[in-house]
Amino acid sequence: xxxxxxxxxxxxxxxxxxxxxxxxxxxxxxxxxxxxxxxxxxxxxxxxxxxxxxxxxxxxxxxxxxxxxxxxxxxxxxxxxxxxxxxxxxxxxxxxxxxxxxxxxxxxxxxxxxxxxxxxxxxxxxxxxxxxxxxxxxxxxxxxxxxxxxxxxxxxxxxxxxxxxxxxxxxxxxxxxxxxxxxxxxxxxxxxxxxxxxxxxxxxxxxxxxxxxxxxxxxxxxxxxxxxxxxxxxxxxxxxxxxxxxxxxxxxxxxxxxxxxxxxxxxxxxxxxxxxxxx
Amino acid sequence: xxxxxxxxxxxxxxxxxxxxxxxxxxxxxxxxxxxxxxxxxxxxxxxxxxxxxxxxxxxxxxxxxxxxxxxxxxxxxxxxxxxxxxxxxxxxxxxxxxxxxxxxxxxxxxxxxxxxxxxxxxxxxxxxxxxxxxxxxxxxxxxxxxxxxxxxxxxxxxxxxxxxxxxxxxxxxxxxxxxxxxxxxxxxxxxxxxxxxxxxxxxxxxxxxxxxxxxxxxxxxxxxxxxxxxxxxxxxxxxxxxxxxxxxxxxxxxxxxxxxxxxxxxxxxxxxxxxxxxxxxxxxxxxxxxxxxxxxxxxxxxxxxxxxxxxxxxxxxxxxxxxxxxxxxxxxxxxxxxxxxxxxxxxxxxxxxxxxxxxxxxxxxxxxxxxxxxxxxxxxxxxxxxxxxxxxxxxxxxxxxxxxxxxxxxxxxxxxxxxxxxxxxxxxxxxxxxxxx
Numbered sequence: 135x136x137x138x139x140x141x142x143x144x145x146x147x148x149x150x151x152x153x154x155x156x157x158x159x160x161x162x163x164x165x166x167x168x169x170x171x172x173x174x175x176x177x178x179x180x181x182x183x184x185x186x187x188x189x190x191x192x193x194x195x196x197x198x199x200x201x202x203x204x205x206x207x208x209x210x211x212x213x214x215x216x217x218x219x220x221x222x223x224x225x226x227x228x229x230x231x232x233x234x235x236x237x238x239x240x241x242x243x244x245x246x247x248x249x250x251x252x253x254x255x256x257x258x259x260x261x262x263x264x265x266x267x268x269x270x271x272x273x274x275x276x277x278x279x280x281x282x283x284x285x286x287x288x289x290x291x292x293x294x295x296x297x298x299x300x301x302x303x304x305x306x307x308x309x310x311x312x313x314x315x316x317x318x319x320x321x322x323x324x325x326x327x328x329x330x331x332x333x334x335x336x337x338x339x340x341x342x343x344x345x346x347x348x349x350x351x352x353x354x355x356x357x358x359x360x361x362x363x364x365x366x367x368x369x370x371x372x373x374x375x376x377x378x379x380x381x382x383x384x385x386x387x388x389x390x391x392x393x394x395x396x397x398x399x400x401x402x403x404x405x406x407x408x409x410x411x412x413x
Numbered sequence: 414x415x416x417x418x419x420x421x422x423x424x425x426x427x428x429x430x431x432x433x434x435x436x437x438x439x440x441x442x443x444x445x446x447x448x449x450x451x452x453x454x455x456x457x458x459x460x461x462x463x464x465x466x467x468x469x470x471x472x473x474x475x476x477x478x479x480x481x482x483x484x485x486x487x488x489x490x491x492x493x494x495x496x497x498x499x500x501x502x503x504x505x506x507x508x509x510x511x512x513x514x515x516x517x518x519x520x521x522x523x524x525x526x527x528x529x530x531x532x533x534x535x536x537x538x539x540x541x542x543x544x545x546x547x548x549x550x551x552x553x554x555x556x557x558x559x560x561x562x563x564x565x566x567x568x569x570x571x572x573x574x575x576x577x578x579x580x581x582x583x584x585x586x587x588x589x590x591x592x593x594x595x596x597x598x599x600x601x602x603x604x605x606x607x608x609x610x611x612x613x614x615x616x617x618x619x620x621x622x623x624x625x626x627x628x629x630x631x632x633x634x635x636x637x638x639x640x641x642x643x644x645x646x647x648x649x650x651x652x653x654x655x656x657x658x659x660x661x662x663x664x665x666x667x668x669x670x671x672x673x674x675x676x677x678x679x680x681x682x683x684x685x686x687x688x689x690x691x692x693x694x695x696x697x698x699x700x701x702x703x704x705x706x707x708x709x710x711x712x713x714x715x716x717x718x719x720x721x722x723x724x725x726x727x728x729x730x731x732x733x734x735x736x737x738x739x740x741x742x743x744x745x746x747x748x749x750x751x752x753x754x755x756x757x758x759x760x761x762x763x764x765x766x767x768x769x770x771x772x773x774x775x776x777x778x779x780x781x782x783x784x785x786x787x788x789x790x791x792x793x794x795x796x797x798x799x800x801x802x803x804x805x806x807x808x809x810x811x812x813x814x815x816x817x818x819x820x821x822x823x824x825x826x827x828x829x830x831x832x833x834x835x836x837x838x839x840x841x842x843x844x845x846x847x848x849x850x
Contacts, residue, residue, distance in 0.1 A: 176679035260567035283559030395661035
């Protein structure tokens with residue numbers, strides 16, 4: 135019996151190590167490729183013989199064909215502003231639906247659940263036509279508006295969080311004559327810091343990593359592209375794909391988001407498990 | 414006793430604000446009256462034209478006209494702009510009707526209060542009252558407007574486009590006019606051989622993909638979670654953090670990296686295979702192999718989330734269930750089958766449906782990994798690994814086949830709505846949610 139168990143454990147460790155290799159390999163490859171000389175994809179060994187920082191220098195030189203640095207700035211701008219507006223919108227929606235019983239609340243909740251299952255790009259034709267009408271195609275404003283406006287639909291995790299707070303909180307304050315707004319700002323906002331971080335993180339990365347709408351709305355003007363659109367172009371443009379430069383760009387783009395995720399994973403785990411039980 | 418309520422309601426129906434005026438709520442009455450004036454002005458100056466435009470979609474095409482010696486291109490009606498304006502007008506008119514009803518109801522209620530001998534509220538009093546009772550509505554106004562304009566409006570617009578002939582090469586404004594064609598686009602989608610073949614091929618692949626992607630990541634996640642959480646494994650936190658990595662790295666970056674790794678000529682994976690003397694595999698260039706590659710890469714991307722979810726749930730399973738099972742002498746396998754699995758399945762049922770719908774719409778994995786390739790001559794504007802959504806995207810962005818793209822979107826809306834309703838019906842947590850009361 136004892137021997138049996140240890141065999142199981144050994145096999146499990148073996149499996150864990152294999153999974154770990156599969157998990158790490160792509161990141162390892164892209165980091166190594168970003169240090170390799172030349173531009174080609176092919177390499178004899180994964181660890182390059184001569185390491186070089188040329189591709190990173192090229193990124194900071196920010197040339198016209200692949201202005202990675204500009205794309206980086208664009209992405210940060212779009213993601214930060216979307217986070218700002220999106221967080222406020224999502225927080226308001228979640229708080230209201232969680233803490234108030236008003237007429238039509240059920241309908242509002244079912245509609246949000248239904249609408250959140252429709253991906254925005256299904257109605258791309260319409261979004262395209264609308265922005266064309268207002269001459270906003272190819273602008274960051276269009277992207278920020280779309281990302282922020284959709285934030286209300288992602289409110290279920292935050293609503294679940296507000297649901298768990300005791301009812302007495304606002305009642306006591308209301309009796310003391312505080313307005314609803316005061317109750318929200320002075321009592322609930324300070325208590326919802328973890329949720330605030332969760333919403334801010336998800337709205338920020340949501341905008342940072344979005345490809346579908348960014349590609350559709352920003353179109354062919356390289357100067358206004360975000361990282362997702364730019365890096366896609368570097369891999370897919372058939373005439374001179376610069377794989378090593380792509381690798382360097384990918385490393386720089388992935389670092390902040392990945393670190394942010396790992397640093398805040400506690401909140402994400404809470405968010406995911408809360409979301410599952412709340413439907 | 415005077416009949417204040419009825420009179421006020423009738424007056425407010427005649428013209429917004431009159432009833433309030435009659436109730437001696439002058440500021441409120443003035444506000445409603447101003448609103449009425451603005452509405453009537455808008456109705457006359459633009460809404461009527463917009464509604465007519467919505468029906469005709471324009472009848473004057475672009476023409477060349479002789480001005481002096483030169484021919485000048487005179488733009489005609491822009492059908493799509495007319496459709497946008499028309500639909501926007503309809504929505505605004507609905508909002509106006511809503512405000513109108515509110516105005517009549519307000520007049521009636523104030524009248525009733527007066528009949529009961531109460532003094533009508535002053536403007537500051539009404540304002541305060543509204544702040545208290547309408548607070549939830551006020552908080553939801555901005556989110557609602559955002560969702561109305563950028564989610565609901567586009568969906569309605571897409572539905573309308575599906576019933577027009579808005580498509581290249583002939584019906585693209587400002588050069589051409591767009592017209593209503595009824596169900597013609599849907600009929601074409603099913604009756605024209607190329608379209609229907611493409612539609613059903615992609616529909617089949619979308620279904621296979623959504624099922625296998627959901628199942629593989631779901632059970633993969635459970636397996637990895639159980640692997641880490643089983644007794645005797647050390648450094649649980651370390652493994653968990655390590656395995657979250659694919660979730661933390663932006664998805665578009667991992668997918669583009671995988672595209673490079675799986676390149677059949679120069680990719681690193683085939684490089685390794687060749688070094689140990691094997692043939693390279695056409696990971697992404699063979700119609701069948703590409704599908705397997707997509708599902709594998711998707712497992713890499715998707716397992717971490719379900720792993721996190723399951724690890725969270727494992728901690729929630731009541732310990733006494735296991736203790737009771739121990740007392741009854743259950744084996745590990747029995748405990749797993751009768752306690753762990755049912756618990757996880759029950760708790761994650763809604764997630765499973767959300768993931769399934771999410772995979773039907775999983776644009777990134779396909780578009781960034783294969784771009785729908787390898788190509789096939791039999792398919793209309795699509796490759797062999799395209800999903801319905803990536804096809805829709807290509808029809809919109811690359812080929813200007815807006816009416817077909819919209820028809821496909823409408824079909825998907827209907828399908829997703831059905832899935833959502835099934836989920837509402839079967840999710841106890843959604844029904845019994847009223848915990849805070």
